[in-house]
Amino acid sequence: QKEVEQDPGPLSVPEGAIVSLNCTYSNSAFQYFMWYRQYSRKGPELLMYTYSSGNKEDGRFTAQVDKSSKYISLFIRDSQPSDSATYLCAMSRTGTASKLTFGTGTRLQVTL
Amino acid sequence: GAGVSQTPSNKVTEKGKYVELRCDPISGHTALYWYRQSLGQGPEFLIYFQGTGAADDSGLPNDRFFAVRPEGSVSTLKIQRTERGDSAVYLCASSLRAGGINEQFFGPGTRLTVL
Numbered sequence: 001q002k003e004v005e006q007d008p009g010p011l012s013v014p015e016g017a018i019v020s021l022n023c024t025y026s027n028s029a030f031q032y033f034m035w036y037r038q039y040s041r042k043g044p045e046l047l048m049y050t051y052s053s054g055n056k057e058d059g060r061f062t063a064q065v066d067k068s069s070k071y072i073s074l075f076i077r078d079s080q081p082s083d084s085a086t087y088l089c090a091m092s093r094t095g096t097a098s099k100l101t102f103g104t105g106t107r108l109q110v111t112l
Numbered sequence: 113g114a115g116v117s118q119t120p121s122n123k124v125t126e127k128g129k130y131v132e133l134r135c136d137p138i139s140g141h142t143a144l145y146w147y148r149q150s151l152g153q154g155p156e157f158l159i160y161f162q163g164t165g166a167a168d169d170s171g172l173p174n175d176r177f178f179a180v181r182p183e184g185s186v187s188t189l190k191i192q193r194t195e196r197g198d199s200a201v202y203l204c205a206s207s208l209r210a211g212g213i214n215e216q217f218f219g220p221g222t223r224l225t226v227l
Contacts (some may be wrong), residue, residue, distance in 0.1 A: 008152065033214055043116070043218030044155065045205055051213060088154050098143060098210040099168055102154030 003027050005047065009060030015112055019076040023089035023103045028103075030091040033065050035074045038086045038105065047073065047087075048073055079110045114138070116219035118204050124225045125194055133189045137206030144187050145205040145216060146179055155203055157205045161187060162210045194226045 006023045021035075028030055029044075031052055036044035048063040050056045050072075058062045062075040076083055086105040092098070117136040125131050136142050143162050147155035161181045169179075176194075181187040190204040191198055193204040201223050 004154075006154070032163065041220070043205070043220050044214050045218065049213055049215075087183075087211075090154075096206075097160075098160050098180070098199050098214075099157045100147075100155070100216065101157070102146075104152065 004089060005092060010107040010109055012047050012109045012111060013079055015025045015079060015081060015110055016074050017079050017110070019074075019079050019083070019108060019110075021076075021089075021108070022088050023072050024070055025072075025091060027093070027101075028067070028070065029093040031094045032092045033063070033072050034100070035061075035063055036088040036090055036092040036102075038088060040085075042048075046086055058067055063079050065086050067106065079108075081110050081112060084108055091112040116204055116206055116217055118202075118219040118222050119192065121220065122223045122225075124227065126227050127194060127196060129194050129226075131191050131194060131224065133224070135187045135189070135204030136185055136205075137185065137187070137204070138217055141206035141217075142184070142206055143207045143210035143214065145179060145207075146187070146189050146219060147203040147205065149201045149221070153201075160187070161177050161192060161216075162195060191224075194224075196226050199224055199226045 024049045034049040035047045038044040053067045088105040089103040090100040122216045145160040146158040149155045161170040201221040203221045207214040
């Protein structure tokens with residue numbers, strides 16, 4: 001079993017919809033949680049990060065971490081066609097915070 | 113300013129050959145990372161450097177893989193006796209410092225195909 005599980009999708013939603021993306025993990029030592037966006041044939045780019053549990057909001061994006069359930073989420077409000085990409089969750093442990101463990105990524109398609 | 117650059121963007125080689133993949137990090141970034149991304153998968157950690165030294169090479173799959181960063185800037189990932197299973201996109205990232213929540217900035221990757 002992988003340390004980080006993520007539904008690969010694809011997930012197709014109409015423009016303006018609220019998107020919910022999720023990851024579960026098994027290692028309780030993970031303390032840093034990140035969401036990356038990756039366009040086709042590009043490198044991942046950081047969208048959001050949180051340390052330990054809680055919520056964080058940035059514009060149309062909200063990240064949530066529930067350490068008791070080992071579950072993290074990314075919500076995208078008012079989704080746009082330009083949000084179409086693969087979304088990767090990533091996490092790391094204190095002490096080895098430079099070593100990121102990624103999920104498989106969820107491919108999102110926002111249609112007009 | 114310039115982001116992380118990687119060369120070549122594509123590399124096709126034959127099984128058993130030796131390849132070198134190059135990464136130019138963002139100027140001033142002291143930490144540099146290599147990841148490998150297979151088709152349909154997330155990036156998988158290989159190694160990271162703090163300065164010139166490899167601080168964590170626990171992700172290198174076997175002794176055919178080796179990476180250097182002799183002057184603390186450019187890094188080269190070297191793969192000996194390539195195998196078809198080595199085919200993947202090799203991503204390089206850099207950050208201002210290692211650890212904590214120092215954002216890792218990724219390059220576009222080198223797509224390696226081993227025939």
